[in-house]
Amino acid sequence: MALFESAERVEYPAEQVYAWHRRPGALTRLSPEWAQTVIEESYPPLAPGTRARLRTSVPGTAGTVRVPFVSQHADGPVPRSFVDRMVKGPLASWTHTHTFADPTSGTGSEREAGESCIVHDRIEYEVLPQRLRGAGRFTDAFTAKAMESMLRKTFADRTARLKADLEFQESLGAVAHGRRLNILIGGASGLVGAQVAALLSTAGHEVRTLVRGDRRREDQVEWDPGRSRLDPGEVAWADVVIHLGGASIATRFTAANKRRILESRIDSTRLIADTCASLMPEDRPEAFVCASAIGAYGKDRGDQVLTEDAATGEGFLAEVCRGWESEAARVEDLGMRRVSVRTGIVLTSLGGVLKLQLPLYLVGAGGPLGNGRQWFSWISLDDIASIYAWAVMDASVRGPVNAVAPEPVRQKEFAKTLGRALRRPAVVPVPKAGPAVLLGSEGAEELALANQRVAPERLVTAGYPFRHPHLDEALAFTLPSR
Known part of the structure; x- marks a missing residue:
């Protein structure tokens, strides 16, 4: 049985940090993108006997290969603690005990004890069943070293994200003067929507999610945009409605697919607007924050700097x-506030453009798309989730908002930076015909080969604190190599 332990100091009270971990979305927010994909969190959160379903990355694949991992929760051995035990996964056994304690080192003052805590993680695990261990000492030693390294990095990343989230959520509370909101979210099962819901829920807001089909949890609300079905009472409950739904655009632009892409967005957004209109003025939500994309600027705007005031393309x-x-x-x-979040290319190893390109880079065949001169306006997954949360809480944010990092790069620079992050060459250009095989010529031009130099002017003016303003930082956050 191997043992791994991590003890990290967090400058927030132990009771607050423990409560944060017990809210919906905590596992989603804590899981490093390169290490885990959260399929389903336990519900109610951390209730004894409930299970969380994940897919965990195979070492050396940069998250491109992930295998099932299911853990079951139990009460912990002391107050402010809980336990996860693996019931399905790639290891022989795994027991993870989480404890949140007042600090015992330092000055020991009452003020120090009340304003910080020690997050202690203790993991007992077996990589191989007992009968197979010791078959090769070199293999055992190599495996133990690899596991120690991976766990050390995993928990360093978890702690960094926990601290960043607590700090960001504290700043959101200041912007909203400490209000706790009721928030209704459409598209919460998607890559971005799941992070938005988790970030707001762990901040202490009441979050309900719109789902198609039968609801399976108390915090779910049924709707059917195709049949114009949405309970007005659920919309009246909300202080803010967020909508990120829509059919995937990562497909060939056939007539049928284009119709599905357009109608899925128009119909669902129209249903929300119509439902708000049906309510008495005093029952309407205060704000509607809806997804959009930098595709609004057209497929090729050259070197023009595109702020929110630029014409659409x-x-x-x-x-x-x-x-x-x-x-x-x-x-x-x-009389409602409206925000349209014009999202750039979201960089995450969990999905999208980056996930598609990683296999090529890992075998040394990566490189810039097309001629490499196109502007590439990107945003990290953490930042796009935080931008939605900021748009919800800051009443000064309204209208179109460019959700991109402040430093767009050309395709050549993106390829070079990605290769450096993975310690791989990035010199093999991908001709225009490559993306066209998957997306068709029209889809390739509007997605993979688009040329848009977008600036987040309204976010900067609003004082939004970017988590990953630089490309190398964003890639380091989502990839295992450092």
């Missing part, structure tokens, strides 16, 4: 975004 995605934002803007006539 040409192409299918620009058409989709104009219709999408127009439907969302209808709530402004009802």
Whole structure:
């Protein structure tokens, strides 16, 4: 039986940190992108006997290969503690005890004890069943060293994200003057939506999610945009509605797919706006924060710096975004605040463009797309989730908002930085025909080969604190190599 322990000091009271871990979304927020994919959190959170379902990364694959891992929760041995035990996964056994204690070192003053805590993680595990251990001493030693290294990095990343979230959520509380909101979210099962819901829930806000089909949890609300079905009472419950839903655009732009992409966004956004209009003014939500994309600016704007005041462009995605934002803007006539989040390319090893490119880079065949001169306006997964939360809480944020990092790069620079992060060459250019095989010529031009130099002017003006303003920082956050 191997043992791993980590003890990290966090400058917040132990009771507050423990409560944070017991809220929906804590596991989603804590899981390093390169190490774990959260499929389903336990519900109610951490209740004894409930299970969390994940997929954990195979070492050396940069998250491109992930295997099932299911853990079951139990009460911990002391107050402010809990235990996770693996019931399905790649290891022989795994027992993780989490404890949140007042500090016993340092000055020992009452003020210190009340304002910080020690997050202690103790993991007892076996990589191989007992009958197979010792078959090769070299293999055993190598495995033990690899596991120790991976766990050390995993918990360093967990602690860094916990501290960053607590600090960010504290700043959000200041912006909103300490209000706790009721928030209704559409698209919460998606890559970005799951992080948005988790970030707001762990901050102490009451979050309900819109789901198609039958609800399975108390915090779920049924709806069906195709049949214009949404309970007005659920919308009236909300202080803010967030909507990130829509069919994936990572597909060939056939006539049928284009119709599905457009209608899935227009119909669902229209349903929310219509439902708000059906309510008495005093029952309407205060704000509607709706997704959009930098595709609004068109597929090729050259070197023009595109702030929110720039005109929209040409192409299918620009058409989709104009219709999408127009439907969302209808709530402004009802006296509601509206925000359309024009999202850039989200960089995460959990999905999207980066996940698709990683296999090529890992075998040394990565490189820039097209001629490499296109502007690449990106955003980290943590930042896009935080931008949505900021837009919810800061009443000064309204209208279109460019959700991109402040430093766009050209494709050549992106390829070079990604190769350096993975310690791989990045010199093999991908011709235009490559993306066209997957997306068709139109889809390739509007997605993989788009040229948009976008600036987050309104976020900067609002004082939004970027977590990952630089590309190398964002890649270091989502990839295992440091």
